[in-house]
Amino acid sequence: MKTGNVLLILAIGILVGGVGHAVFADGGTDRSLKVFSMVYALIQKDYVDPLSPKPVLTGAIKGMVASLDPHSEYMTPQEYHELEIDTKGKFGGVGIKITTNGKNILVQSPIPGLPADRAGIKAGDEIISVDGKSTSALGLENAVHMMRGRAGTSVDLTIRRKGAFQKKDFVLVREVIRIHTVHERMLTSRIGYIHVQEFSEDTAKEMKEAIAGLLSKGMKGLVIDLRNNPGGLLNDAVDASSIFLPENKVVVSMKGRRQFHEFHSRNPRPYLHFPIVVLVNTETASAAEILSGALQDYKRATIMGTQTFGKGSVQTILPLFDGSALRLTTARYFTPSGRSIQDYGISPDVIVKQIIPRGVKSIKVPREVNLKHHFLNPDGAESKVSIPLDHIQFHLPIGRIPLKEDNQVQAALKMLDKDLRSGGQSVGFARPKSSLSAG
Structure with a gap:
């Protein structure tokens, strides 16, 4: 998962694969493993308190993988x-999305009616x-795990x-939560307007059903809201893109050391x-960027x-024999034209910064x-292209702004209305570039 300001329901592009064998590139590996063994033996022998081996070794493995890039884990x-639950979209919980500003755990938004x-x-x-356990000690993921549980049980x-009260206790009874994305x-x-929260197993299916329903109501133009969408399942992003593109067009390609796939x-x-x-905005990521880039x-x-x-990276989930798993970055992905959006992102065709209404709280978010340890863009976009600050909005509102007060939604509405009145000449026409028609 991303570190920093992240939604708990985040699931980064997942592919399931098997586990291969380790290959040592040079003799220095044996020396390093010997040092590791010595350090571990010294900790077990001389540390001030006796330690169980499992958490020490788990921490060592976590540290090794975390040193690779921000998304390997x-x-x-x-x-x-927990990850499997997230991608299924069904679990026992209290119906709350949370985030962190690096120090505190904050409510991103409660799910209505839960x-x-x-x-x-x-x-x-x-x-x-x-x-009763402090979230500063628990951390984000442990806090989520404690809030989830069997339907009918309670959590404090x-x-x-x-500005309202110093502290207040809530006793919540868990229910079966089905996340409609x-x-x-x-x-x-x-x-029409559809808001896509993330890409889980049923997202593309839900999008098709939503669009069919809107068309039955007379829809002639569509706003797809991918803001704050942290990504999700790669295959579901491809299926979502397929809703709007001619059949057999390249949606995204993956390139890694041992794989290339379109x-x-x-x-x-x-x-x-x-x-x-x-x-789109600063928090539109991963699978949401695949859909944005293809369209x-x-x-x-x-x-x-x-x-x-x-x-712009792809993570493969490698299950291990003891029920644990390695989420390993195995490839980079590229848009149909061959663009890597790693670090750089998708540049909007029309730049509209969100105006945060007075009284609405905001949070600073990273890109x-x-x-730490992020990959550089393989095309060298960081050095070749300077992103104007007007393209980036580092502060985003906490919670949803009513659509009538949302200046970005209203700007999209105005553009589509103008397009429809002009006969469809300004946006959204299906005329793929000839260079992109292969596949």
Whole structure:
């Protein structure tokens, strides 16, 4: 997972594979392993308190993998189980999305109608403790694990809300939480809107159903909101792209040391007849950037907002014999035109910075380029292209701004309305570049 400001439901592009054999490149490896063995023996012998071997070795493995890049990770059986739950979109919990500013754990947003929302927990609330254990000691992932559990059981949360009360205790009863990643509505009589929260197993299916429903209501143009979408399953991003692209077009390619693969659109009846505006921001990442990049390269949509996160790497999940797993970066991905968005991100066609209304709290968020051990762009985009600061918005609101007050949504609405009145000449027409038509 990303470090820093992240949503708990984050799941970065997942492919399942097997475990290969280690290959040592030089004799220095034996020397390093000998040093490791000596250090471990000294810790076990002379450390001030007796230590169980398992957490020491787990920490060593985690440290080794974390030194590679921001997205490779060794997952304990518990952590791997949590990841599997996230991608399924169903679990026992209280219905709350949380994030961190590096020091505190904050409520990103309660899910409407679920236990946290019904109890009165609000976006921006700071979670002080879970079942009496301080979140500063627990950390983000452990806090999530403690909030999840069997439906019908309870969990105690202590909340601090700035300006309202110092601390307040909430007793929440867990329910079965089914995460619907797509939410739709009509903005006007002719323009539809879908918000895609992440890419899990059913996201593409939900998108198809949402679009069919909007078309039945008279939709002529569409806003796809990918803001704050942290990514998810690679295959689901390809399926989502396939909804809007002619069949058998390259959506994304993967290139690694031992693999090269192109993913093609695979929908024989795509929607090609209505204009689209895709909204993106600093927290649009990974699979969301795959969809944005494909629609941009084929000129199927106008990308609007601010520079995206810039995660251009693919992680493969390698399950291990004891129930743990290794999430290892094994490839870089490229848009249909061959662009790597690593570090650089997707540049919007139309730059619109979000105006945060007075009274709405915001949080500072990083991009890929700000993360420790991040990869450089293989095309050297960092040195060749300077991203204007106007493309980047480092402060984003906590929680959702009502659509009528959301200046980016209103800008998209205005562009689509103008496009429809002009006969569809400005955005969202399906005329792929000839250089991109192979596949």
